[in-house]
Amino acid sequence: MTSRKTHSPRGAAVALLDQVIGQGRLLSETSGVLRDMAGAQRAEALRLATDTLRGLDRADRLLSRAVRKKPPLHVRNALRLGTVELCLGGDAHGVVSDLVGYISKNNRYRHLKGLVNAVLRQMADGAGKPWNDLRIPRLPKWLRDPLTEAWGNGSVSAMEAAHFSGAPLDVTAKSDPSGVAKTLGGTLLPTGSIRLSSYGQVSALEGFENGDWWVQDAAAAIPVQALKPGPGTRVLDMCAAPGGKTLQFAAAGAEVTAIDASDRRMDRVRENLERTKLSAELVVGDVLEFEAEGYDIILLDAPCSSTGTIRRHPDLPYAKDGSEFGDLIALQTKMLDHAVSLLAPGGRLMYCTCSLLPDEGEVQIEELLQRRDELRTDPTIFDIPGIDPEWLTEEGGLRLRPDYWPDLGGMDGFYMACVTLRT
Structure with missing residues (x-):
């Protein structure tokens, strides 16, 4: 059970994972976690949570080699997040110290801070190196089976690869798509949408406040x-x-x-x-x-x-x-x-x-x-x-x-x- 106190982005991301995986809530339905966070911190927490969900299958495979007995879900989610972030190039000192500190502040799970420290240090020291060699995470059986029946295994595997790669930001221009694409440094797609491969806070992008475009x-x-x-x-x-x-x-x-x-x-x-x-x-x-x-x-x-x-x-x-x-x-x-x-x-x-x-x-x-x-x-x-x-x-x-x-x-x-x- 997580605290209602203001979280760091990593702590908030773990709390989001608890609600998605433990309570079956969509991220859009999670309550309270991001309420008191500034916009940039909120965006970072969501990024960390979505990165972890995309890489969950790989993280669990690596963690199964490092932990004999599965810890409680809250601690497991902290380990999952830390593993994914480390394997994607996150700063080892920041990741480990932040998540160990986060668990140590939880009265129910603080006795497991040593486990979190040991496992994440293993990941930072080389246990996470097989990350890129692991298979692309697969959809759960309840969804993969009907999709395979409809489109075939090869097509579903290609979709899973697309899911794992994540999504750029697409926007629709109110007018002058070429001009908006140039202003934002984006790519004008064949259908007229504008695609941004890198971006910061959406509301801070040029033209947002003026209503020149919307996300779609x-x-x-x-x-x-x-x-x-x-x-x-x-x-x-x-x-x-x-x-x-x-x-x-x-x-x-x-x-x-x-x-x-x-x-x-x-x-x-x-x-x-x-x-x-x-x-x-x-x-x-x-x-x-x-x-x-x-x-x-x-x-x-x-x-x-x-x-x-x-x-x-x-x-x-x-x-x-x-x-x-x-x-x-x-x-x-x-x-x-x-x-x-x-x-x-x-x-x-x-x-x-x-x-x-x-x-x-x-x-x-x-x-x-x-x-x-x-x-x-x-x-x-x-x-x-x-x-x-x-x-x-x-x-x-x-x-x-x-x-x-x-x-x-x-x-x-x-x-x-x-x-x-x-x-």
């Missing part, structure tokens, strides 16, 4: 880029938070209504609209109860397993177990049917999920087309720069995976399909 993975930006909404287009953005697509629509001059069930998450959309000086109508409520009709474009970014975001969120495989898949798939089906009912004649529905599971993507659209004879998919909208035609799917959608664009730094796993209502 390149894959998540493609649905709106493919739709090419024009000024005055009537758009409904369902399940809109955190709002990247709402901002894209608004920047294109569309008349946007954005709906999401979470008031807290919608606050973030509101803040981003104010920062970027863009406008949209925001509705907090259940999308299944929303009744306005006649939209030219509806974008449904449905709640899903989020399995396509693991390269940015390595906590997900440890905080989830797949038990929610059935409920999510049923909810997606209901949302799809309701979204169709809100389309204007000739309108377009873009369905997307940040999932790698076909049941949340390809299968949903296949079954929708079987239920509704008046619908058809339009794969031609994905004829845009940066999109390989091989990524198009049989039912007319687009499948993106973390192992795509390997020379550019990968992308999130994503599925999308544009469905048109025949007039």
Whole structure:
């Protein structure tokens, strides 16, 4: 059990690991740990925690050689963090002294400070050298098995390598992507997103306060880029938070209504609209109860397993177990049917999920087309720069995976399909 006192970044990272691994919480759901920390310290704690989660399998393999009996989870997480940091080139003196001091202040575990000191010194003195020779960390069986069935072992191994490499920062420009890329020292991707391989605190980057851009993975930006909404287009953005697509629509001059069930998450959309000086109508409520009709474009970014975001969120495989898949798939089906009912004649529905599971993507659209004879998919909208035609799917959608664009730094796993209502 960890203290509620203000932590050092390493101590905070251990506390975060306790909640993810011990309590099944996502990092975004962890409570209290980062509350009183300054922005730079908070960012460092999150970096240390995510690095540890990415390298957890390797750390455990090395620790199994150094520790006969597993210590309590809190101490084990301190050893995991220290092992990963040392193996990635962290300062040995700082890592060892900080984590030994952290454990020594815990009344319950201070008797194990000698163990922490001895094991981490072993790692610093050479026990961690095999790090680069160990296999790429694998996804847990509950997720690896269905992904292997869908994509094959080789493809899943490539995805795992992408997860282990982590993710750069992608941003979407309000206007003038080339200019924003130059200002930030980033790379302009083929689809128009801007990629930063190195960056500090996001809010301190040039153009953030002025609202020149917002954070959005390149894959998540493609649905709106493919739709090419024009000024005055009537758009409904369902399940809109955190709002990247709402901002894209608004920047294109569309008349946007954005709906999401979470008031807290919608606050973030509101803040981003104010920062970027863009406008949209925001509705907090259940999308299944929303009744306005006649939209030219509806974008449904449905709640899903989020399995396509693991390269940015390595906590997900440890905080989830797949038990929610059935409920999510049923909810997606209901949302799809309701979204169709809100389309204007000739309108377009873009369905997307940040999932790698076909049941949340390809299968949903296949079954929708079987239920509704008046619908058809339009794969031609994905004829845009940066999109390989091989990524198009049989039912007319687009499948993106973390192992795509390997020379550019990968992308999130994503599925999308544009469905048109025949007039």
